[in-house]
Amino acid sequence: MNQGLHPVVIIMIEDDQGHARLIEKNIRRAGVTNDIVPFETGLAALSYLLGPDGSGKVHEGKPLLILLDLNLPDMTGMDILARVRESTHLHHIMVIVLTTTDDPVEVHRCYDLGANVYVAKPMEYEKFVNAIQQLGLFLLVVTVPEVS
């Protein structure tokens, strides 16, 4: 998953610390060694992603990947998705929605807004672990665009 000088950075936006820790552990077990930058709130994640000028220029040239939870206390994951897609520099970075909801309407809206992958977090832990590890394996093989 290393791409040239800049290995892919995984931005994990997840308000539940326990979930964040479990996701990180299971992705690591799948063999992913990339940096994971966790955020608990949408505002913190957006200010990091968009940078001071609000365009995402700070990350220019770096390959980024976003793991996005939809249910955040301060805003919805869809707001973040929309902001990312609207921004000048981040609009084609990879966004993976990872959330507990499997409501078809929500899934639809996320793809409409430009999500690349939608993964529903299963409620049984075995399946949850399985899903996260598969996601980790997927991350190992996928090619991620750089921030333009």
Add this chain to the structure above:
Amino acid sequence: MLIGRSVFTRFVPLLLFAGAVLLLALVLASLRFATLTRQSSHEALDAARLNNRAMQLLTLVQDAETSQRGYLITGEEKYLGPFKRAQALIALHFLSVSGDMMKAGISHVTVERLKRLVDDKLGEMRDTIGLKKAGRDAEAIAVVQTDSGKRVMDEIREIMTRIDAITGNIGFQREETMANAAKWLLISITGGAVLLVILVGGAIFLAVVHARQLEVARQALAEQNDMLEVRIKQRTQFLERANRELQSYSYIVGHDLRAPLVNIMGFTSELERAAAIFADYMKRSPDTRDDITEKLAREAVDGDIPEALGFIRSSMKRMDDLINEILRLARAGSRQLNAEPLNLVELLSETVASLQHRLDETGSSVVLSPGLPPVVSDRLALQQIFGNLLDNAVKYADPSRRAVIHVSGTIANGFAVIDVADNGRGIAERDRERIFELFRRSGPQDRPGDGIGLAHVRALVRRLGGDVAVKSVLGEGTTFVVTLAADVRSARDRGEP
């Protein structure tokens, strides 16, 4: 209106009925007077006719006398014609007239007397004529000269005069009666006409009033139908809103309760994994333990196991908190509301006093408008509503300026509208609906809170027959507009949950 109608419906038909009875009485009276008039005119006519026939009788007697005298003087047979005719007619005439005379009130004695007198006179005349025919002229004259015929004739005339007087009197009396009856007939007919006009007028009035009442009733019914439609629409809206809330509520509860559950299960597995690593390490004999297994075991005991336990504990606490909050909301929703007249200035002053410590700490102030309207509502619910809103206004103040919170209100159309306006950090547009949802919060998550206060406020305000809305400019301030039923009992009647 109700009293007017009952008096009207009771008295007007009664009056009309009385009028109809009176009219019938007048018609009967008119009939009576008409009959009386007819009878009187008949009687008057009969009396006149009787008088006439009595005069004819007298004339016949006189004719006979004249004829007798002519014969006595001339001795010529031709003068006897009228006598013979009169003699034949008088008997017939008397027969027919005597009954009528007695009917007209002339006494039997008088009639008998008249009959005898007429017979005597005729007898005297026949005697003289007989003597004359026999050529005994001097004897005939002597009979006449006895004056007996003249006396009889005088008495006949006297009786005839009396009959004339009697029949005249009867005629006069009957005419009088007739005139009287005619007068009363006129009066009763006039009265009847007047009454008829009144009755017809009354009936028309009744019909018009009745028609108007029907129209009013029809309109009232139409209005009620419209109102019913509006109420059904309102109820449908309430139900739709309740349904939407229930959906979002079950979604939120499902999601928010599932999240800590996943943590508990996940970290239980992590715990098992770490325990297995440590157990494996412990099973080994000390000489087979290498650095790697030692390091893994140490990591499991020092890192993974306490971390997993920590997450399990915090997740369970989170679930407990969530369930408690949900129960609290459910309890608030089912608590019996207690309607009482409330002065909002006093009530809000108490709420401000309970926040005074925090206001002093942050240098904030609350300005209560003296024009806050009085309401009939639930004290505890209002305290919780405004306590939450004021608490939020202080909590989310803009750190660059002193918080000033204005509370003002008006009353209109049965609703009290209370504005709670602050100069705090404001709420982004996309969050203005979310903030009322359970466990959702707006803006930087830099202040303590669970995202419950506003969900609670909204549930309470809706129970009080109103709703809460928010207006805000990010970075300048927020105004929460609380609309309440001015009288919570009327809201309950309208079918609010």
